Amino acid sequence: MIMKINLKQYGLYLLRWQLSTPILAIVLIWLGSTSKLFATVVANVIGGLFFFWIDRFIFTSPALQAHWEIQDTVLCCDCGVSARGYRLVKTKNYDKTRAIPKFRCEVCSEKKTQQLRQMGVLV
Numbered sequence: 001m002i003m004k005i006n007l008k009q010y011g012l013y014l015l016r017w018q019l020s021t022p023i024l025a026i027v028l029i030w031l032g033s034t035s036k037l038f039a040t041v042v043a044n045v046i047g048g049l050f051f052f053w054i055d056r057f058i059f060t061s062p063a064l065q066a067h068w069e070i071q072d073t074v075l076c077c078d079c080g081v082s083a084r085g086y087r088l089v090k091t092k093n094y095d096k097t098r099a100i101p102k103f104r105c106e107v108c109s110e111k112k113t114q115q116l117r118q119m120g121v122l123v
């Protein structure tokens with residue numbers, strides 16, 4: 001099984017997690033005389049108010065996403081093997097939404113992905 005991870009999205013998500021640290025610290029100092037559990041709950045509510053929007057942007061923004069289509073069984077357009085097929089449909093500067101779909105097996109998809117990275121289509 002292949003799992004394609006959008007590294008830009010993943011990096012932003014990890015950075016976003018770091019933003020929860022100062023909120024937690026500030027609220028724990030601010031409400032330090034109360035229960036630590038209560039202060040943590042308040043910090044999480046405050047964080048949730050901000051991070052809902054940030055997470056939504058990270059996971060839904062077209063600027064950050066590459067749209068892939070995956071089919072369980074296809075004939076690879078490069079090598080002809082019958083296998084699970086992958087095709088890149090759309091990125092910020094690449095659009096094959098109206099093209100005749102060409103699926104590739106995992107091995108050929110990796111080769112094509114490297115080519116697209118060299119062309120600057122994928123990061």
Ligand SMILES: [Zn+2]
Nearest residue numbers: 076079105108
């Ligand atoms: Zn192939």
